[in-house]
Amino acid sequence: MTGTARGRDVTRLLADFGHDVPTLGAAPTPPKEARLFRHQPRRGTRVAGRGWAAASAPVTAYRMTSDQAPVFWPFIAGPGLPPTGAQMGIDMLSGSAFHADPVGWVLRDDIPVTNANVVCMGKPGTGKSATTKAFCLRMTDFGYRILILGDPKDEYERLCRFFGVTPFALGPGMPARINPLGLGPLAHGWADLTAEAARSRSAVAFTRWLTLVRALVGSQRIGSERVPFGPSEETVVKTALEDLTGYGTGNTTLTETTIPKLWHYLDAPTDRLIQQCRYSSRQHFLDQTRLLRDALGQLVSGALAGLFDDLTNIDVDWRAPIQSLSLSRLNPLGDEAVGTALVCLNSWGRGMREIADPGDLRVVVRDEVWKAMRLGVEAVKSLDEDLRLSRGVAGRGGDIQWLNAHKPSDMLTVGDQGSQAANIARDLMHLADVKILHGQKQGVARELDDMLGLGDQAREVMTGWAMQRKGRALWLVGERPYKVETRLHPLEEHLTWTNEALEGAI
Structure with a gap:
């Protein structure tokens, strides 16, 4: 072979004719010699498992949500909450247990919560009631007591029976009576108070009563307009209450009055009342207070006659783990009657908590709160006042105010868009630093996004993940979102079940 021509060598030629040429073993x-130092290329050694790269990797920035980040960094979680309070379920973002402790969160500087109010909102059937009851039940292990200020559907009766407590039932023909103008614990030891302490207590009581009467009168309508309650009406009501209780004449003890007594006193005013309210004559007084007196008269002789117009005759054991006031028997009277009852119970419940012992903490549940808010701006102001005072006053009180609703538009129907009532109702959402948002339809999720600035990811949690199973919700603790699935013990599932009516219909 010459040049670069390819062909068979001698060994192959002989092999073709059956002759194998013996070969010599290769020399070892x-x-x-081992090297102490070995040069490494810039991109690494080109060997499997050595991290070699064909090109330099550019530095790239990625932006993602906390829901997406665990895919790339599964062992890194966002700022968690301390394991205090009721263990509600699983924090799906970190995989750890989720604990709810609203009062404890307020006391910590590293959690952006300034009040213990909770708004629980969700489409019917998404687990809103179960979450509420599970929280209440589990917080009793930490010394909390439960107060259900109006149970329109008897949803909490089974929970009361579990603790051996019978709910108080209010309704036509029922013996229980609640006086929303009752003094409550403020009457205890009044004769022993100093003049300054008596003035302080009376100011608390009269403020509560004026808030109640303003809400009740404002719930009445003249066509499409609400009955007005201005400074003149407030002066008349306050002066009448001072006369009826004896405070205006300097009595050392106050006499408890009722709404019917207030109505009769205004319908047949004394000369002293007319003079104190600066009316020129009896007829002038009657003409100017006609709407006020007629509105109070409707409450006395209307659908709720006999329920809130006498002295309280129920003996509430405030040391019991739970107390509930059933309103299911009022449902045939309509939403407005139930809403009025809720306003009366709200005033009565506030009176029962005005002198709470230090450390006596309660979860105060307000179910179907939208029924009370639809009574007008004054009813909304009453609820607004409760939320603002949830931290307690003068070192006393301080409860977890828990509000249940279906969607934000339930609250905003209290008035026209941009009205005072609608603005106050909208602000109620911001007076609750803890929000539990269960599954919602797209339209409602957009409403919540517009109101709270949640963002696309939060909306997807409510409209997607939370709708797939009961008990799933987006928890907003201050500004921090948590994707939580409530887990129930079989006993709790029995206590929180609310579909008996549907089961019976099948």
Whole structure:
């Protein structure tokens, strides 16, 4: 062979004719000396498992949500909450247990919560009631007591029976009576108070009563307009209450009055009342207070006659784990009657908590709160006042105010868009630093996004993940979102079940 021509060598030629040429073994290669230092290429050694790269990797920035980040960094979680309070379920973002402790969160500087109010909102059937009851039940292990200020559907009766407590039932023909103008604990030891302490207590009581009467009168309508309650009406009502209780004449003890007594006193005013309210004559007084007196008269002789117009005759054991006031028997009277009852119970419940012992903490549940808010701006102001005072006053009180609703538009129907009532109702959402948002339809999720600035990811949690199973919700603790699935013990599932009516219909 010459040049670069390819062909068979002699060994192959002989092999083709059946002759194998013996071969010699290859000489062993002497071992190389080990090197102390070895040069490495810039991109690494081109060997499997050595991290070699064909090109330099550019530095790239990625932006993602906390829901997406665990895919790339599964062992890194966002700022968690301390394991205090009721263990509600699983924090799906971190995989750890989720604990709810609203009062404890307020006391910590590293959690952006300034009040213990809770708004629980969700489409019917998404687990809103179960979450509420599970929280209440589990917080009793930490010394909390439960107060259900109006149970329109008897949803909490089974929970009361579990603790051996019978709910108080209010309704036509029922013996229970609640006086929303009752003094409550403020009457205890009044004769022993100093003049300054008596003035302080009376100011608390009269403020509560004026808030109640303003809400009740404002719930009445003249066509499409609400009955007005201005400074003149407030002066008349306050002066009448001072006369009826004896405070205006300097009595050392106050006499408890009722709404019917207030109505009769205004319908047949004394000369002293007319003079104190600066009316020129009896007829002038009657003409100017006609709407006020007629509105109070409707409460006395209307659908709720006999329920809130006498002295309280129920003996509430405030040391019991739970107390509930059933309103299911009022449902045939309509939403407005139930809403009025809720306003009366709200005033009565506030009176029962005005002198709470330090450390006596309660979860105060307000179910179907939208029924009370639809009574007008004054009813909304009453609820607004409760939320603002949830931290307690003068070192006393301080409860977890828990509001249940279906959607934000339930609250905003209290008035026209941009009205005072609608603005106050909208602000109620911001007076609750803890929000539990269960599954919602797209339209409602957009409403919540517009109101709270949640963002696309939060909306997807409510409209997607939370709708797939009961008990799933987006928890907003201050500004921090948590994707939580409530887990129930079989006993709790029995206590929180609310579909008996549907089961019975099948």
